[in-house]
Amino acid sequence: MEKLAAKVLENFDFLKKLLRDRAECGESEITIYDDPVTIVVKRDRIDFFINEEYHGSVGVGFNTLSDEIREEARLWLEGLAGMKFKRYAVRR
Known part of the structure; x- marks a missing residue:
């Protein structure tokens, strides 16, 4: 799973542009909602919440x-x- 995470993190800026209308995008994190799961992509890690x-x-x-x-x-x-x-x- 670490290899997949590395690929996501390498493409952080591209993901932010791609998801800007579909997620909450801040300077250093992207928050994706998939109720009941929330994924927070940061520049150095990806956090998961239920x-x-x-x-x-x-x-x-x-x-x-x-x-x-x-x-x-x-x-x-x-x-x-x-x-x-x-x-x-x-989520708006």
Whole structure:
């Protein structure tokens, strides 16, 4: 999963441009809502939450994801790393 995270993090600025109308994009983070999951992509790591409860992070060389979020996180990382954005919720 760390390799997928590395690819997402390498493309942070591109992702921010691509998702600016579909996610909350700040200077140093992108927040994606897929109720009940929230994904926060930062420049150095990707944090995962379920119902606003923190369930771990993944980044270059580390993975602290809980068992509860691991599979969903893998799917999101594959999608983000492959630039496939079929699943997300718009929040304005």
